[in-house]
Amino acid sequence: MSISxxxxxxxxxxxSNVQLVAVSKTKPKEDIIEAYEGGxxxxxxNKPQELAQKYKDLxxxxxxxxxxxxxxxxxxxxxxxxxxxxxxxxxKLLIEINKQAEKNDRVxxxxxxxxxxxxxxxxxxxxxxxxxxxxxxxFKSLQSIRIVGVMGMATYSNxxxxxxxxxxxxxxxxxxxxxxxxxxxxxxxxxxxxxxxDYMLAIKEGSTMIRVGSSIFGSRY
Numbered sequence: 498m499s500i501s502x503x504x505x506x507x508x509x510x511x512x513s514n515v516q517l518v519a520v521s522k523t524k525p526k527e528d529i530i531e532a533y534e535g536g537x538x539x540x541x542x543n544k545p546q547e548l549a550q551k552y553k554d555l556x557x558x559x560x561x562x563x564x565x566x567x568x569x570x571x572x573x574x575x576x577x578x579x580x581x582x583x584x585x586x587x588x589k590l591l592i593e594i595n596k597q598a599e600k601n602d603r604v605x606x607x608x609x610x611x612x613x614x615x616x617x618x619x620x621x622x623x624x625x626x627x628x629x630x631x632x633x634x635x636f637k638s639l640q641s642i643r644i645v646g647v648m649g650m651a652t653y654s655n656x657x658x659x660x661x662x663x664x665x666x667x668x669x670x671x672x673x674x675x676x677x678x679x680x681x682x683x684x685x686x687x688x689x690x691x692x693x694x695d696y697m698l699a700i701k702e703g704s705t706m707i708r709v710g711s712s713i714f715g716s717r718y
Contacts, residue, residue, distance in 0.1 A: 562579070668703040
C-alpha cells in the first residue's frame with residue numbers, strides 16, 4: 498500500500514478523538530509530500546535541525562510535532578513553528594522553551610514525558626518529580642509554555658500484559674496531575690502513548706495521541 502493508504506487504514510481503525518502523528522523522522526521530504534498530497538498534515542520529527550530544514554522546504558500548513566529527546570541548546574531551531582513538543586523531562590528544558598517562545602512571541606504547547614517502561618532509559622519523570630516541578634516557583638513564572646498533557650513509551654516487548662500495565666500507569670499519572678494541578682485547564686487533555694506495534698492497546702487504555710512511523714512509511718534503515 499502507498500503511504501496515504503497506510504495513513505487512511507490507521508485512521509479508519511482509530512476513534513475520531515485520537516490524533517495520529519505520522520512519524521516522518523529519517524524519511525525524505527518526498528515521503529512527507531506524498532502523505533501531504535493525500536490530505537495528511539500532522540508529522541513528527543526527532544532531530545531539531547532536520548525538522549527546521551523540512552519546515553523551511555515544505556508547505557506551511559503542516560503541523561509539526563517534536564517527538565524526540567530535546568537538548569536545551571537545540572530548542573531555538575524549532576521554537577518559531579513547532580506545534581507540540583512531546584518529551585519535556587526537566588524544568589531546565591521548560592525554562593529554555595519558554596525563553597525561545599518569548600523571543601518568537603508565541604506560546605509553545607508541551608507534554609511532560611514520564612518513564613513508564615520496565616527497561617532502563619535516561620529520560621522521563623516519575624510522579625513525584627512531576628509534582629515538584631509543577632509546584633515550583635520556577636514553573637509558575639513561565640508564561641510562554643502550555644502543558645497540555647503527558648507522554649510515555651512502553652517497554653519494547655511482546656508481553657501485552659506488561660504493556661497494558663505501563664499504559665495504565667501513564668493514564669493514572671495524567672488523572673492525578675489533572676486533579677492536582679490542571680483541574681480547570683481544558684487544554685490539559687492529551688495522553689500521548691502508542692506506536693506502530695501497540696497503538697490499539699494504547700487507545701484502549703486512554704491514549705488520545707499515537708505516534709506511528711514504520712506502519713506508515715515502512716521500516717527505517
